[in-house]
Amino acid sequence: MRRLLLSIRDGRGFDIGLVSVPLIFLFAMAGLPLIYNIVMSFQEVDMFSLGTFARPFVGFKNYITLFSQPETWPILGNTAIFVVASIAGQFTIGFALALFFWTGFPGSSWLRGLFLVSWVMPGLVVGAIWNWILSGDFGVLNFLLKESGLVAANIFWRSDPNFSLWAVVIANIWLGISFNMILLSVGLSAIPQDLYEAAELDGANVVQRFYTITLPMMRSSIGALVALGLIFTLQQFDLFAAITAGGPNNSSNVAQYWAWDLSFRQYDFAQGATISVIMIVFVMFASVVYVRSTRHEVRG
């Protein structure tokens, strides 16, 4: 102990001292709850044992129970659809916008800045606005679709089981576009202009330049963005709470909303923790992709 104190005082252990502060913080605020959550998923938890750690361990019983429930697979399927469709939509539109603003027309940087407005809006507010837009009887989206002749009758986005998940996907895509666009814009502006000039003189046309210069040079940006997108969409809770609340009949329910519903509405903490653990596995995978792609920066 004395040596440890001394090493901090004489400066040799100072670096360790500095690093330990955030590490302790991280462990207390993120590590412990995570471990506690994993432990809970192997215990029998009810309202009466909530206040104690000494709960009976039940092995994989919670997992077996979870997967024997009829709604589990549809909800995990919904989660997969939600994640893939959201990321695909956010990325495609975000990339298109980033390329559009990258052309640098007058006022482009101003307009790009304005896009960040969607970012400062709370998810619940965004959800409330999309509720109006998606509304079955008087929603703007239905008006546009009907007037343009794309659909014959009103779509009840939030109450039709065929559309309820997509209602949230649409809102989530809108919410995520600006984040994607900004990150991709940063990636684009990091590509040196002379590479394009060299490619142009080497005989590459616009499409060839995009596929041989832009995309490969953006690889690390895109990898990081998709990994972050996976984490953010798995976190998306507000929009479900505001737009469909997982309904009707679980048709728009996803793992993260279900975990909350089980834990804090049905007080089945063990099941809620079990779903969370399954999600942690996916997020860990995304984190590895994120760390790897930010480490593999390509620059000559």
Next chain:
Amino acid sequence: MTLHQIELSGVNKYYGAYHALRDIDLKIRKGSFVALVGPSGCGKSTLLRSLAGLESISAGDLVIAGTRMNGVPPRKRDLAMVFQSYALYPHMTVEENLTYSLRMRGVGKEEARRKAEEVATTTGLSALLGRYPRELSGGQRQRVAMSRAIIRNPKAFLFDEPLSNLDAALRVHMRKEIRALHDRLGATSVYVTHDQVEAMTMADHVVVMRQGVIEQQGAPLELYDRPANQFVAGFIGSPAMNFVPAQVGADGRSVVLDLGTPHTVALAKSLEAGRVLIVGIRPEHLQLAGEADAGLRLPVGSVESTGAATYVTTATQPELVVVLNSRVSIRPGETLPLHLDPAHLHLFDRETQIRLA
């Protein structure tokens, strides 16, 4: 086939109100090595980029190999450019960098690979074909940039200060290598540099630019021997030419240099008596003389010796720099007897700064 590979006539370029290139007329012979040289901001890079098509010209004609190229996009001009930054594709190996232009033109994989190996052999890159640019040294990157240009046999090579990122020794070496490559390929090259030594040693034809205007163009020694104006005279040659305000003597056969005190030297030909002018004297043309035949005796201000040459700065107003190619023991404060051949005097009008015929 036309004699001129690149012809510019009446080329002007504006950036908004800024007039970047003014009435550029330039004919580049097939197979010649042309250097565009001038201080930064003189328009030499703009001119090169206009040739490449990376900048559009506002007025005038650009003809490459007999075809007017004004609005033609860069990829259809069939020119190769070596960038100052090299602009290597960082995500591609050396081989992929070399074959990029071939692949973009639909050349087959085997053929491209064969050509890459061929070029790599001539430029000494054979062992590096599998490496990425980040794994190469500055000189090797430079070679890759060169190889990428020569692999496809373009109508002309454009060089944009390609040696400025190399250290001094490598620069001198690459200078020779680029010139040798040019001669071997029989290529037409346009080379932009701010270093007049590079321009003088490498080029057949030097174009000196200032503020968007071609001040003078010609063979390197022609520019050295007969600079058209004071700017070119001061720009070409190292150390730079000395300039002294002067007045033609009453006899018209001599000129009085105003070096704080008047010094009279002979002229090679007679001029109107009393005319005011600027006399240019190259440091290497002032030579040490015996006491008897000294035309000019100047007080010594400082002496620097590199071993091979001695640089003397005179204690006059303005100062003169003298380069002596022998080892001499002179100390500041002494008087230096100098000989000056009247044929080596450069005379410029004091108002227009233009050379007197």
